[in-house]
Each structure stands twice: as structure tokens, then as C-alpha cells.
Amino acid sequence: MPSLVRPSAERARLLISCADRPGVVATVTRLLFEHGANVVDSDQHTEPDDLRFFMRLEFDLPGLAERLGALEEAFAPVAERFGMQWRLIPAARVKRMALFVSKQDHCLQELLWLWKKGELMADIPLVVSNHPDAREVVAPFGIPLHHVPVTADTKAQAEAATLELMRAHQVDLVVLARYMQILSGDFIASFGGPIINIHHSFLPAFVGANPYAQAHSRGVKLIGATAHYVTAELDAGPIIEQDVHRVGHRDAVADLVRIGRRVERTVLARAVSWHLEDRVLPHGNKTVVFS
Amino acid sequence: MPSLVRPSAERARLLISCADRPGVVATVTRLLFEHGANVVDSDQHTEPDDLRFFMRLEFDLPGLAERLGALEEAFAPVAERFGMQWRLIPAARVKRMALFVSKQDHCLQELLWLWKKGELMADIPLVVSNHPDAREVVAPFGIPLHHVPVTADTKAQAEAATLELMRAHQVDLVVLARYMQILSGDFIASFGGPIINIHHSFLPAFVGANPYAQAHSRGVKLIGATAHYVTAELDAGPIIEQDVHRVGHRDAVADLVRIGRRVERTVLARAVSWHLEDRVLPHGNKTVVFS
């Protein structure tokens, strides 16, 4: 199922963050220009609290593959001078994304579907589930499903097996598409890459289990969903995207669950899509999103 | 400034709540029909958790003033039979509403403005403020402003003086339009009537002081406002209405404050308007809103 129209081999992205100083933009754009790059998109932001500067440039450079090394070499001293954190990423080097799921399959379905439509620029080498139910959803997309059951007793082994899968498939990004296991701090640290979770509430309201039941009990008039990077502290990582939907007294918990599904899949899809296009720059416990 | 087009003298509302039992609607509508009432609006809800039944009927009855007593007398045994809590309210008996404000005057301004346009069906005998600044806003509306300063030392006396004002002006409803003092449990109990507050966050997120600073610090992507009835527990009373607005990394705390003003005034205005039309029925710590 070769659904992905790969990005142009000439397209690259440059991500920068550094202390704000005059001349950064002029210097960077001059260097790209002198190397023959044509900037097609550019966005920047200076955080007023700590004067941290963020920039995302997207550019086309004919013969990128051969010239990337020279560009990086030329850019290194500039980055050094300005104290930059930076990444230069060929757009064609699409990320390898693993999807984790439990019983609720609506987020998984949405991501696979958008991926098939070419809206998510990623390779998906595998889906991991602690339940076998997702097989039916995954099958039509030609992606292997790895069933890794987890119990209180087997959690450590299950995480070790999962980590081994991540390494074997060279996974860059893990997406928890309603995966109902809490990943240990060890797993997060050992994997080392970004992990995106969808939490079914408007965080920081209703952290933890059963957020729709919590929301119903509090009598809120809007329910929400939050996509965030996973950190060792539960539901407390940097927020990438949130949205809400109106509810009312006629809506029982089951209705919140049903309405919430729509919000969850939309919010997670947006967050994943932005991450895959290198539009999300973490900044402490917050994110800069160049959407 | 006679801005209020008074509701028709023939219009009344009947609010009912009771345990759900067959025949309630048939019995009530039959009784109204037999008394010559014409139902113009009707809404009902049964809470699935506890099978509590709620109903709001709006009807026209020619000669209401003279016939209200007979109608109430006829209704009492029906209510008794079904174990109803009920209220029969002539629409023309508009509520007397006091507005409380501190320095931020945008909610006050919005309410006064809508009131002048005839969108809020209330009499406003007075505005109370712990700061003198609101005088300029209130003056063009011809409403007296009572300046009641509050300090840690004078809080008890200030509340006593305020209570006396409520009694003297026969106030039915207090609206805290960004009133930055926390009312004591004693005040709430002594006043006895409903008090609506606007909290500048999407509750239960960011309870307490400086919610916009809290929201900025957490990096949320939506900010909200919540209108709720005041109870002795801070920011924990029954929610009437909530709404949100999108924000992003470019928005500093001052921007959240500015954007939030729009949300606050809209949310508070909707909640107050529904309350004035007897559309909000409290149910434990939640509300049924027949909007």
C-alpha cells in the first residue's frame, strides 16, 4: 500500500533556537542564499520571558543530497558563534513512526486513514498493542501489528520487548493512540526519542484516569482533548495541541466518550502532523508550534 | 433611561423538578390547559444517574395577575402528589440584580450595555464596587454606584454594609462582574439568593488567583472562562456556562488577559441572561440549562 507521496529530494528544513541577538536572521538567510537555497517558508518567534529566539526555515536546494554536507559544514561556525541549537533535516528523510494502541481504536484508525491519504508524512513500520483487537483495523493497511500483552507482573519484560521492537524498526517517534498503559520513566529514557500522547481531557483539568467521568461529575459545559509530549510525570509534558467540544446536561458519560472521540482524533492528528513536519519546537515545558 | 421593554403581563414560567414518574407531563399540561394557559415553550430533561425529572414551561394566560392565585392553589395538590419542587413565576416580575465590580470593568460594561439594549431582563438598582474607578462606566446608565472599600481589617464591616444594601434594594441576584474580593461563607448564607461569578479560566483548570499567568506557565493552547454559582468553596460551585478561545506561543500573559476579556464578557452575559429567564435549574453541583 504505497500511499505516501514522498517529499521532494530538494526540500530541507532548518530549525534554530538561541538567545535573541541582532543579526541572526540576516546571517542565516545570507548563508542559505549564498549556497543557492531558495527559502519557501519561514517563521520565527522570540519568547518575551527569556528572550529565547526560535526559527523554522523551509527551503529548496537543487542537488541537496550532495550539497547537504557542505551546507552543514558552513553552518557549524555560524551556529557556534550564536550559541545555536540547530537541526538541518532533509524533508525526504521521513520519520519512522510507531503507533501504540489498546482497545479504543478511533485514534489509530484516524492516523492510518490520514496516512493513507498522504496527509501524514511518515513511514509506519509497526503498530504495537497490548490487546489483539486492533488487528482488524490495521490489516487493510498492510502494517504488521505486534501484540505485546502487559500485566502488572510482566510490565518490565513487556517494556523491554517493546524497546527491542523500537530499535529493530529504527523508530523515531512513538504515538500513543489511546494506549492505556503508563510507560515507565525507564522506557521513556531508554527510547530517547519523542513520544506523543493523546489525553482525553482539556489538561490540566482532569489528569489521570477516567477524565470523562470526572468531567461529567464536575458538570463542565465543554469537554476537550490534549496532545502532549510524554515526560516521566503523568499528563504533565509539553502541550502540542488542544481542542474542545460543547456538551450539555443531556449528555451522559457515554455521550461524552462518543463526542470526545471526535475531538481526540482531530487533536492527535494535528499534533502528529505538525511534529512530522518539524513544526513543534519544545521550550522547557511548553511548545512553540509553527503551524 | 427606560431601556427595558417589560415582558408581557400575561406571560409566566413554571419550573418543576421531581423524581421521574409516568404522567407528570400529562398532568401538568392538562392542568394548564384547563386554566386557559397557552404553552409557548417547553423543555424537559430526566437525569439518567438519579432519574430526577426537570421541566420548564413558558405560557400565556390572559388576566394572569388575577388568576395566578387560583392557578397556584390548583397546582399545589398536584405538586404534593408528585413530590415536586416548583416555582410559578410571572415573567413581568423581573429580577432585581446587583452588579459587583473591582477595577476590571469590561464585564460590567458588557452587562450594562446589553441591559440597555433590552437583552437582559432585569432591574439594576445598584452597582457595588470596592474601587471608585467604575463610576465613569456606570454614570451614563443612571444607576447609583456604591463604593464599599474592603481591607483585611474592614472586611466584616464591609460585608455587613453590603448586605444592608442588598436588603434595602431588595436584590434577588448578585453578579460578580470581576469582583476581586472573596465573599465569606457568612455573606453567602446571609444573602441567601443566587450569586453568579465569572472565573477567568476553564474550570476546574486554574482555580484561584492569576489564572492567566497559570495558563501561560502551563503552555495551554486554549484559554477559557467559566460562569458559575458561588458556593462557600472557592471556584467550585455549579457551572452555568463556559467557553474558550485559541491562543499560541506568540501570546504573552498580557495577550491572554486581553483575549480573555472577550471570553469572560460573553460567557458571563450568557449565564446571567439564562438565569434571568429562569433557564438554569441547579442539580446538586451541576446545572440543567434550558437554553
Added chain:
Amino acid sequence: MPSLVRPSAERARLLISCADRPGVVATVTRLLFEHGANVVDSDQHTEPDDLRFFMRLEFDLPGLAERLGALEEAFAPVAERFGMQWRLIPAARVKRMALFVSKQDHCLQELLWLWKKGELMADIPLVVSNHPDAREVVAPFGIPLHHVPVTADTKAQAEAATLELMRAHQVDLVVLARYMQILSGDFIASFGGPIINIHHSFLPAFVGANPYAQAHSRGVKLIGATAHYVTAELDAGPIIEQDVHRVGHRDAVADLVRIGRRVERTVLARAVSWHLEDRVLPHGNKTVVFS
């Protein structure tokens, strides 16, 4: 794939419209009560322009199947007296819905998916397409796809064949899930039942072909979708539901198409779901939606 949890055999809906007259509600609810029905949901509306009264009641009646005849017989003289149009519908008699699709399959996919989740209360005996592409989408749901190609020359025969399919499968409702053929007035009249279409614009803006290109050319800041009943006049039938999504100068026509897909599938799903639950009452060229 037996995904549908059938509604309770005791549940029924009563739909009424008539000239507004005192006593309608009392009479109807009394009759239901006397027959042992327990009303679980009720909504009503009087159109101020022509004083037309609309009502939807949902009730439970033990032994409904055996007692439906008696109830209808008892209701007929009441309906006669008030000049009512009315329908009494057992909820378990789910509608038979045919989905029509062309190349764009996102609306089809959404409806099938919600149907499988039990969110659309219908039987789907067949999908009709003028292209063979939908087969892959439809296959996992175990529903037969009928490929009926249409050209300018064969349109009449194609419509006749399609009509024959509708009759053979006893179809109650046709949903045009991005079906890019214009149905003839003859087809609409011969089928006789309701047909719901999703138009990819905020009608009445951008009637006809290529609405996203029209929207882009006009420079609008929101794009929308409209679900409506099909009439002989193109894109002019009663609107059931509409929604919009924000766009900006960065969005090319292809982006509008992509963003629009989300709006289209949400709007169509809501409209179809309301229709299936008998929540949509046409009134001239408008609809009353008891959602």
C-alpha cells in the same frame, strides 16, 4: 460484522406537526399516559411566522409490537381533530440506507466507520458508486458495492438501474456521500424517499461545481460544508446542518480541499444521524432539527 446494537423493542417515536392550538400537548401526553407509555424525551417548537407547531416525543411502551395498532387507532381521531400530520415509528424498525459515492471516499469511510461503532442506527444493504474505486473501502464492512457507471449517454439507463436497486433492497434513505452525479428530477420523484446530500460549501455561497476553487478565488476566511435534502433544484433543498473551518492566505485550493474533507464528513455524519433518529422535520424549504 453485526455491529448494530438494535434499539429496544419497547421504544417508539411520535412526530407531529399541526397548526398551533391550545391543548395539543395536554391531549397527546394524556393519551400516551393512558396507554401506559413513559415519555423519555420530548421537544417542541412553534414557528412564529406561520404558527405551525412541531413536536417529537420518544417513549417506552412495554409490549409495543402488540399494542402499536391499538395506539395508532386511538391516536387517529385525535390527529384528525387537530389536523395533524403525524408518524408513529418503532425505534427498532431501523431505516434502510443506501450510500452513493464517486471517487472521494472520506464521507463514505466516516459513515461506515460510525455505523460500525454503533453510532448510526441503520441497515446499509448496499453502496452504489459510478466508479469502482470504493470497493477497497467498502469490502471490510461486508456490504455489497454496486458499480453503476454513468455517462452523458447512459444516464437514463443508469438511473433506472439504480432505482431498481433501491426497490430491490427496500431502501428508505439515500445518502450522497460525495456522489458527483446530479440526480434527475425523475429519479428524485420516482425514488420518493428522502435523499441527503453533502455540498462542499457553506450554502448558499458557492452553489454548483468546484466550490473550493470558488472560495479560494473569492478569498473567504472560512470554508464550510452543508448537508441538505435533495430537491429538483440544485443545492437548494432544506438545510439540515452546516459547519465551517478557518482558512487563511497560506491555504491553496488543495489545502481547502483537505481541510474541507474534515468539515464535510462531520457535517454529513451529524445530519444522517439526526435523520435516522427522526430528529429532522422538514418545514417548507427549512428544517426543524430536534437535536
Added chain:
Amino acid sequence: MPSLVRPSAERARLLISCADRPGVVATVTRLLFEHGANVVDSDQHTEPDDLRFFMRLEFDLPGLAERLGALEEAFAPVAERFGMQWRLIPAARVKRMALFVSKQDHCLQELLWLWKKGELMADIPLVVSNHPDAREVVAPFGIPLHHVPVTADTKAQAEAATLELMRAHQVDLVVLARYMQILSGDFIASFGGPIINIHHSFLPAFVGANPYAQAHSRGVKLIGATAHYVTAELDAGPIIEQDVHRVGHRDAVADLVRIGRRVERTVLARAVSWHLEDRVLPHGNKTVVFS
């Protein structure tokens, strides 16, 4: 009523549009850097249809007033080389805005209010109205109201008198805040500057008179408002901003008018605020909005 906190005397904006060519950004940012400017905000866009490039830079330059001439002189040959249209605007040179109003004063009220809060960066030398009613709204803000009645017979003289007022008060921008007269092509041409209108529908739906009555008659489920630049063709100029609000069968035309007021004032306020900050760049019959 000195409500306006003037922008810093060091802040300026540079607006550019030209055919997209490599090196534009590098050249411009280099030149600003060499003149000691510190870029604090930057946004750019290339229109894919015609490869037109748009850029907005905001920067601080100490001693701007004395150095502006030199900067313009240095920039002129660069602009010449790239075939740029460009404007260099000191932020402290706030625009002079005239508000036109008829009987409906909610948009006028909103703009004056935001202006007083410091959210609209403009001087408002006068309000023009063809009705005397606005006097009460305008008075507390200390702005002169010019009452210029218009009849079919006196339209030419009225427009001439209005034009004379614009000249006498050196007006940069006219905002039609529900001004119910159609300005002639002559007036538009003679005034020469931008004119922003609020149309009370989601254009291009419901062009012309009584859009809420049109919307009610068509049975739409959302009503909207559109802020656009005025051109000689009625309701057809470049759209700056639009928004919508949900309505239903319970809403009569009077409700649409009431709900619409909220949408109108929000949409117009956003559009005016963006224009005043030079965030709106017209492009043919569309706009690029760097919001």
C-alpha cells in the same frame, strides 16, 4: 480622555511585496541589521498562484526619527532592484480613523470601547452619522459627532460635505460601523484611502439588503459577518475577516439580528485592529493577513 498609550518612537514596520526571487529576505534583513535595526517580528508569504512575495517586518531602531530618512534612502535602490512595492511606517505615526454610523450603534460602541482600553492604535478625530442618535454613545469618549443627514436628493452634497470633513481632519482610514448608506464610486475615489465595511452576512452569501432576513428565509444553521475593504462594487471588495455563530429553528429574524450583533462587532474589531497595525496586505481582490 487620553486613553492611547502611544507605540514606542523606536518601533517601525516595513511592508514589502514583489515577485518572488532568491535573496530578497537575505538582502532586506542584512540592510536592516547594518543600520542597527533589531527585528522583533517577521512574517512572509509567497502566493503559489502568481509567485507574488509578501513580507512584514517589525523592528526597533534607536533614534528612529533622525535615522528614518537615511534608512529610506538606503532601501530605495534595493527596492528598485527587486521591483518592490514597499512602505516604511513608524509605529508612533498612528492612523487617523473616522467612524461612520447610522442607527445601529453596537459596532461603534465596541470600537470606541476597545480604543479606550488601548486595544486600537488610532486617533479618532470624528464620528460621522446620518442620524443624530449616536450622540449619546459618542459623548462620553470626548469625540465630536458630525451629523450629516443623507436623502436621495441631497446625497451628492452630503458626500461632498463628508469628504471635506475627511480632508479637514486628515483622515487616513474610514470605518463603516453599520453605516447604512452606500458610498458612491466618486466618494471612494475622491477619498482615496482605505474604507473598511462590516457586512452582516457570511459573504458572498446574502449580498445586499436585509441579510438576516435572507438567511432566515433560506434556513441556514450558521449566521456570519464579513469585514472587507470597500470597492465600487457592492459587498465585493477584499475580505479581511469573517466569523459565524450557530443558530437554529428557534431563532426568529430578531434573534439572528441580536446574535449577529456579537459576531459583527468582534469581526469588525479584529479587522480594524489588524489594519491599524499594518497587518493586512491587499492582493488583487484578496488579502494577506499577517495576524
